[in-house]
Amino acid sequence: MRASAFASDFDGTLCESDWNLGIEHFDPQDIEAVRRYQAAGGLFGICTGRPLDSILTSLKGKIDLDFYIVTTGAQVLDAQLQPIRVRTIDREVTKTLYEEYAREGMGFIVVTDTQFASVGSAPGPGIVELSGLDEVEGPIYDVSLEYMGDEDAARSACEQINDRFGSVIAAFQNLGSVDIVPAGCSKGSGVRCVREALGAERMGGIGDSYNDLPLLEAVDVAYTFHSSPKEVREAASVLVDSVAQALEHFVQ
Secondary structure, eight states: OOSEEEEEOTBTTTEEEETTTTEEEEOHHHHHHHHHHHHTTOEEEEEOSSOHHHHHHHHTTTOOOSEEEEGGGTEEEETTOOEEEEOOBOHHHHHHHHHHHOOTTSEEEEEOSSOEEEESSOOOTTOEEESSGGGOOSOBOEEEEEOTTOHHHHHHHHHHHHHHHTTTEEEEEETTEEEEEETTOSHHHHHHHHHHHHTOSEEEEEOOSGGGHHHHHHSSEEEEETTSOHHHHHHOSEEESSHHHHHHHHHO
């Protein structure tokens, strides 16, 4: 049994991404801090709304993870990519979301085992464009509504979806977008699954956005950045400037 584990959000936390240019940047100090933490016996993993394949591609050759909480907790896997917990969204629910919330010019992103796809709208880098939901293959783990930076629109849609469909799905605001997963799934529930499955006695976590609030609430020591939204800063135990700084504090 390892004594501690640490879960990090990906975009905006461990990785700075420019979706328009398809560029990702990792701070070398963060990567080195993760390696030191793992070498000392700690478990390190990602807790993200991104799908698994995207994380594997981005982190290849940088760090090997001890666990994966992806698609906002709908998929939780161990270091060997064996499922700890997997849940899916009903296709009829996905169809209703598309009919009622998809709008011209915004992204309607669907994640399955084999697809990271945008339906009926212009995709971003690494996202496949589909003409309709009938082209979606396999079980659906996550649906994202991309409001192109409009936080008020994202907040309103998130509240509406939870009010209407809260018995079957859960919506989480991620600044100007909304991540939708099966009911009972969140970054926090993913953390709890990892903690139980891997026997971590103490757990830390870091995130930068509203959808990270369940993550911050589920860990023993919660970190976020000085630049994070006020609600996120208030949920954290410690404010830091980097993942490296958070790990340094956590091991002390």
